[in-house]
């Protein structure tokens with residue numbers, strides 16, 4: 283059983299490395315996802331801005347149409363003014379022309395205003411597109427670098443897992459299950475060493491001398507009374523020395 287615990291202790295070292303590699307892969311993938319998310323947000327904003335621009339352009343076209351209609355109307359009213367037969371028709375005709383001029387001036391003001399808004403919106407869209415292009419080119423650089431890194435890590439991980447499985451197969455099934463269960467509950471530390479003073483390295487509680495004797499002499503599987511981790515008393519093998 284002493285050998286089994288020693289193997290478990292080594293297995294734990296491998297499992298810790300595997301977990302670190304897995305976390306590194308996840309970190310890289312999260313970074314990539316974040317960048318893609320930023321691009322998607324940019325795209326959505328450009329879409330909203332493009333719709334707003336389209337609406338402004340339509341309003342501008344309507345206002346321009348109103349100018350040409352009003353010009354035509356003014357032309358007709360001025361022609362009628364030439365043919366007035368009396369003072370009353372003259373006054374009415376002059377009023378018509380004057381109100382037409384007011385309308386024309388309003389329509390012209392509106393067109394100018396809308397032209398300004400369209401230009402402003404186009405400048406905003408241009409900026410957003412530049413921002414997106416920046417994100418995308420940075421993304422391309424990062425994607426290829428990160429993809430390489432992730433691929434290398436995944437290969438390492440596969441090799442390490444094979445080594446891990448070979449080692450795990452050397453541990454008796456029941457003990458291995460116990461180890462894996464504790465590992466999942468105790469933050470990646472299932473097998474702990476007992477230090478020179480007879481304390482659990484995991485939680486620093488003093489291990490009863492009787493337990494220490496049992497572990498040392500018979501290699502019995504015992505757990506720390508406080509943290510419930512498997513106790514291991516290291517030999518002279520440097521491989522099993524604490525990390």
Ligand SMILES: [Zn+2]
Pocket residue numbers: 482483484485486487506507508509510511
């Ligand atoms: Zn403990």
